[in-house]
Amino acid sequence: MIQFFSKLDKRWIFLLMFLSVIIPIYIIGKTGLTFPEVPSVLAENTFNAIDELNEGDPILLAFDFDPASEGELGPMATSFTLHACKKKLKIYFIALWPVGPQMIDDNIEKVIMADFPHMVYGKDFVNLGFKPGNEGVIKVIVTDLRELYTTDDKGTAINDIPMMESINSIQDFELIANVSAGYPGTKEWVQYASTPYPDKIKLVGGCTGVQAPLLYPYIPDQLPGLLGAIKGAAEYEALVINKYGGEDPDPKYLEARRRMGPQLVAHIFIIILIIIANIVYFSERREAARK
């Protein structure tokens, strides 16, 4: 048996991993089942940071991700937008990634246009689009937003947008919620926004799994709330839907929880693989020592 596993073609593992992900997707897709989520403290902190805002407060939604990480980050971006809409906040979208504006447009179409058609562009939400310069952009707009943003994503002059009247820098926002797939992302928002201005800028974030361990050291002083990967998204989604989703929530707001099904099965498979691999490793080592 040890020999069988030590010489196993890795493509069999790929096939089993493929099945362990696709079968739960099929079952959940057919039945609509979702897993119950118990929110962690970090998800609750993120939820509370938005939920404590008052109607009309400005919130900056910084979507720093692209289609490659949409599977992980799309659901939390959707939940952030839904939560802000339900709270009737003034939403300002921004992106430091070149494909970010498309992610913003998708979100606006999916949430605002579909379920909040009464919201008016320029009065209730605005898309400021993408600006190149990575952390340099944050460094500038933290004191003067108009230095870089003379128009919105559509080319409308900033001065012609009613909801921009009270915004001169990102210190004027009540909260920044960042969805981050890498560089630039939550780390840069912490370094150049929330750390230099701890009393004026409050930041919460959602990030990919790869980034999450690098951001934990900033909790709680520099980053009060963090949604780590799809698990964090599912917890936050559960909090938003439980409070604002009604009895029969739209399935598009349950994406993260649906994706926890394949996570469960694939994780069990990975754990089994790790155990088998360790048994094989130690057996071979013992065998080599005996020889």
Add this chain to the structure above:
Amino acid sequence: MNRHNIFWVILISLGVLILGNAFLSEYFPGSVYVKAVEVNADDPDHANQWTKYRNANPRDYIKAEAEDPNQVVYQFSLSRTIGVWVAALFTLFIFSFLYRDNPFYKIAEAVVVGVSAAYWMVVAFWTTIVPNLLGKLIPNTIKEWAMPGLEAEVEFLYIFPLILGIMLLMRLSPKGGWISRWPLAFIIGTTAGIRLTGFIHADFLSQIRNTIMPIWVADSSGMFDFWGSLRSLIIVLGVLAGIVYFFFSIEHKGWVGKIARGGIWVLMITFGAAFGYTVMGRIALLAIRLEFLMDDWLWIIDPGLKRLGM
């Protein structure tokens, strides 16, 4: 027939089945429908009016067609349907690398690289060169040509970025390559300066402050909070042990060696957590691609209830 041929026979059979099923179905899987929305419909100046097409659920299209077969608000979109099929096929091309390297994977890889480079170039032109450089130097021309909303005055200071940019392009010149070193030095210097301040403030000083925490934690009623205290203790001891491991001025023997060994354990636990998160992230990425194939492309599942009644 060897194993390699069996694999391809199975794969091609599956492809034929999928395509056969698609062409025989009442509704073509992977179809995308759009909703036509009139922009500025109330504007008396017809020049400001245009039609925008937004993605629509197939169920809305079916419903609209049932109510009025001549309606034009909901329409089938051929271009977006082709987009879904191309995305699906390219996903399969990339997946095929898991079996072995092959021409389909190479095609997908080359297209991704080419499209990304072109996309970056176009985005950089329209988001950097036009608004940030030309928009500052010749704002009126840019306003008339490309950005009607631009409100800016001529800023001659931006002549320096223009000169530095041209100097950077000298890298392409066989004899003037050395000229590009000056703007490159400027870029490296400013980037290093910006990043240095960020790291010193947010990562060095703030992290030291965050580690200075009470070991004796009291809850809201003033009573001893065991778990809070244990958490603080683990953080403080973990940080100290980790630092001792990286302190190489003293040989790691005796009690220093024991603490350094504790530091290794802290590092290993951190790497384990990072690995766990990475696994979760990668599975999520695989899940979304498979969900796309089964939902948007093949219409095998419908978790979003987009095709109810079809």
